[in-house]
Amino acid sequence: MIPLTHYLIVSGILFAIGALGVLMRRNIIIMLLSIEIMLNAANLSFVAFSSSHADFGGQIFSLFVVAVAASEVAIGLAIAVLFFRSRGILDPNEMNLMKD
Amino acid sequence: MEIPLFYILALTAAASAIVVVTNRKPAYSVLALALMMVSLSGFFILLKAYFVAMIQILIYAGAILVLFLFVIMLLGIGSSDASGQRKVSVFIKMRRAVNIALLIAFASQLVLMISAAQHAFPQKNFSGTVETIGTALFNQYLLPFELVSGILLIGIFGVVNLTQRELSKKA
């Protein structure tokens, strides 16, 4: 029997890796992928707690997270495509038209 | 049987996540992410959340990641990454150092907190099959379920709106 703590540690490690990707990579696509890692880490915590408490709420919310992730990816990728078409690069640091 | 399986899955997930973040080629990152999804669904099976495990593979690996692949192919950015081509400024170097320090602080503290919590893990006769999840979803969680459909609808509108403008500009 694996204790709940183990799952949570795995979830935390995955979340940290995802956060690292979002913060440090200068490519929108990779940033979106890293966000997916973070969402999945949260999902793992949800399901682990769900089993621990014998409550379906956690599992159901992991399904909701999947739905939200799908919307987010669709819009995020659309923006990425538009940005790439207009600027020819994917560096988020160049997204500064609204500055000043 | 269970314990070695857990450690194999954990190692696979962590390793593939690191590959996602560090790989220069976005296409490889997507494939590594697919591997991470599969190992996560392995975790879900261990936790007896069978339905969520299936959804994880079908929607994430099957749909979302394919969408990523599509976009990467479409844009033709097979190996390009901004950080490789451009000179990295001092500012960004500083920011990286701060980020890594933050992450170490975050992860260490998180692990400490979690190990201090020491949760029991009952499990008993609890399993998330299609039937049990469906019953809960359409009774107790009907309202959030409907609201999620709203989010998806807005997502569709958003994407259509963004790409539509692109089309009309070309025409």
Add this chain to the structure above:
Amino acid sequence: MIHIAWWILFFPLISFAIIPFIPEAKRIFAGWIACVGIFFSFLITLRFARPMFDAGEFHTWYSKINWILIPGLQLELGFFIDSLAILMLLVVTGVGTAIFYYSLEYMEHDEGYKRYFAGLSLFAFSMIGIVISGNLLQLFIFWELVGLSSYLLIGHWYQKDEAADAGKKAFLTNRIGDFGFLIGILLLWTFSGPAGSRTLNFLQLNASISSFVQSSPAHATGLTIAMLLIFCGVLGKSAQFPLHVWLPDAMEGPTPVSALIHAATMVAAGVYLLARMFSLFLLSPVALEIIAYIGGFTALFAATQAIVQKDIKRVLAYSTLSQLGYMVMAIGLGSAAVGMYHLTTHAFFKALLFLGAGSIIHATEKQNIFEMGGVIKKMPFTSAAFLIGTFALIGFWPSSGFFSKDKILALAFSENRLLFISSAITVFLTALYMGRAISLMFFGASKIRKKLHEPSQKILMPLLILSILSLAGGFFGFERFLHDPNHHEMSGPNSLVIQLATVLGLAGVFSGFFFYRIGEKNRKSLLQPFSWAYEILMRKYFMDDLYDFLIRYIQQPFAKLLDWFERTIIVEGAVNHAASFTALTGRYFKKLQTGRIQTYLSVFFSGVVIAIYLIRFGALH
């Protein structure tokens, strides 16, 4: 019964709301809607008045809704209808209906036809609001609305500079009075009891103020000040000296508006306020005495100026001032009933005089009485109506003016001989200036080349009705509505006073005819020694010059000082420097907004880490 009372108030408001939406092509409906609105109000008022006409019973209706309820401050909106209010409502809606109907023809070809009738309806609404208000604050709200609507109507022909200026003058003069009125209301509010149980409600105000006055002798002085401040509002609205200056200028408005302002609505509001709060004024004899003297002085003061006016409307305007002085004096001498009685009869004959004059002006297109003459042959009906009005104004038996004016004179005779003498002189002067106006307008050779004819029935009908009321108003029993709270019986007929007044009236009319008709040729030489008096009268006793001086040399430099203070100290010193400080800090903080999304994320993430540390070490418990 009680719920339909609201409709008295709301019918004119509904008309006002509908009129702007009527298309210009069908604008005739605007006039009719306004007429129907006030006529319905009149009908409902009659429904309330019937038990009093029938059996002389006195009913009081009271109803309210809560408006503001916070601890220490309870304000309500409500209506309070007693016999006084019903009489006033009869005057406002009844005479108002006649004037509205008259306007249908008078304003027929005016450009601002819809605007005019919308203004009239708003005016009627505000005036009815004053009459049925259940508390002082609500009364004040409608009081200000009357000021606004009078501004709109006096300045109806705003393209003319004189009209626009007259509107402004009326509004500003009223504002001065209203400022005192507002302070008076607030003072009364603080006097009305300990904090938390204060009231402005007419039903409770009397008891609470009388207990306040009895509690300490010093309080009587406080009440006198409060009542005099409230009287300031009356000074403005009812155009008493020294705030009377707006009323003659208000003649720049259309004639039916003058009739409405002078007879039924605006100036009556001040007298009505005095009558409504009469029981409070009774608690302060000093205030009452001052009021009586101001009223008596205004009566005499205005009557002298009326003698030299050349514009028929201005003659009538000064006559209104003078009659208002009578009313205020009567109330000051201790009888609200007599004052209100004269207000009622005055509303009839003054509306009649204005509408008659309007009819003549409409036909001749002249306002100067020296340019008229011989009108009686061309327009017999209108002239007859005007003569009946004059008859009542001078106060000959059996017209309505006889009854009310006689009561005022009898009251003055028994209360204050000095004021009686000035009132008697005023009677003579009234007869004199009216005799002068009539002899110049109606008799002698016509100086008008235009062909004159009687107007249509829309103008004649109101004249007929008002003639009947002016002539026979004394027999309709309007005094039944009036009973003094201190059960002061109205003074009975005083034969000495009646004889004296009649003789003075006849003498006045005769002198008027003598100077301007029979002895016209000798007038110049006879009046030569009094040319200095003529000059003073024409300059309105230098009142306008005095105000001009006050504004030019006192108010204006003070305003300039304030202006300098505001520009250099407040705007330049405080506001602009505060703004430049904000701009400066903004310029520095702007640099934090790098526009780089990952920097933001880093900051956000460090916030998360700090939060985690705080939780970990128990800092957030």
